[in-house]
Amino acid sequence: MPAKSCDCGPTLAELLLDWPPEKFPELDSATTSLSLRSRDLREQFNAGTPFLSLPREIILEISIMACEPVYEASDPDNFVRSKQLTSPLLLAKICQLWRCLVLHYPRLWNVIFLNLRREPEVYRAQLELLKSWLLRSGELLLSIHLEEMERDPAGWVKNPPVEVFDLLARYSHRWLHVSTFLVRPCWEGLEKLPLPSLTTLAVRPPTVVSSPAELRKAIWRISYAPCLRNAYLVVFDKVAMDIPMHQLTQITMKSCMRQDCLSLLASTPNVVHCALLSIYSRFIYNLHPAVIALPYLSSLTMASLGDISMITRLLDCITTPALSRMRVICGESRGAEPFASIGTFLSRSSCSLRELSFKVTNYRETTEQALIAMLTNMETLEKLELHCKWGGKFEPVFYHLNPARPQHTPQYLPPSRVVLPNLRCFRYKGPMSFEIHHLIKMIDMRYRMSIDREKDLQWDPVGRQGIHNCIARPESFDIEILEMKRDHYYTILCDYADTLERLMEEHDGIVFSFCDEMGDNIPLQNLIPVMDPDGLAEFFT
Known part of the structure; x- marks a missing residue:
């Protein structure tokens, strides 16, 4: 501490001036002793x-x-x-x-997460911090995640953070993963930057832009990035953009026109993972002139804010023989046509699908028969997820998934036909639009018949020899019932308490929960200790 920073400063200064030179060794010895004592005390504290x-x-x-x-x-x-x-x-x-x-x-220091602010003082402080951060990173490759923190993100269009981008551009030879928003004139210099190590590039506009057309006027190109494999593109115009698409193994396109997406997919023959999110079209029938072959694509995610028809029109334009994982997210499903289109796409691709996820906000009209028909042809499917907020009738789906479904139930298939014989993981999240005993019976029979197969027992519960030899052993059933009234819990749990308790005790993979009208989630595991009418009545009152 400087002597002038405390009240006794002048006295200390006078003492040091009056200190005889022959006393300096004694002072050094005392200082050394105090330092050693300080170190000992610090070690004791540590x-x-x-x-x-x-x-x-x-x-x-x-x-x-x-x-x-x-x-x-x-x-x-x-x-x-x-x-x-x-x-x-x-x-x-x-x-x-x-x-x-x-x-x-x-x-x-080679990982940078920076939320930029436009306030002058904050922005200058962030710029100085970024300079120091980059210097401390040595010569390591950089992972940069740049976000904007503004109430009016469109302000970045008027006042772009040129200083930040210019600073980062000096280190472009060390870029490894870059996720950033781009505004004019920041995109104009990309083509000139050396990018020998760039592997991931995510480019998007500010979160909210008053005029998206302004961004589509942006012309930005990357002519040479030999390591680029992953691209994440948001709100772009294919005509104004040029990157080495043939190198990509992973691509995500969001809020883009369908025709632009198809044009880019046609130039990505090596893509393995693809996500098409919030894709739209200005025209209803602007089909791609030819089917696009994606021979290495194994994972496909497709999302539409509207109905599922936009997704099916995209599927009509591609073929994916190596596809093993598929996710479909949309606002609503109308009729049987979407599932028939997906089934046609999978049949045309001749792929061995192992994972399928449907997340549909609203199932409209009758879709269960088409869904069952589609699932019937997926003998290799091991994981199925069905998410629904409202609508839909899943009762037929559940009793068709039962490998020993009763004869008296409505049959869309021959009774001897087993649906999804290799199913190991099943997740349902949606309303109680079915009789719960169909779901419980399906879970119970899939476990029992698969266990009997593994024990090599000749047990035939419904008199049809050989069916139990086709069922894979389940690993998990995750059931979450949404917006269910508590008095309905009580009725269901009282009626099926014994079966539910037995299933939970015998199989670790079963997760069953209810979400009430208040949004509270109640896991079934919490109810097992009170699985009797008196205990349940006390719990729900």
């Missing part, structure tokens, strides 16, 4: 605080794990949707030792 006494190597490993991007379990390769739990700046505040280690270790 001994009582374990994390302060960790070896340097352990501290650095902890810091690296804390600062690495965290990915969503459902999308483990998507850097765009990743997040950082903490930053090296916070770790540097723990103590002097951690600060010394963190500030001088480049591996903690």
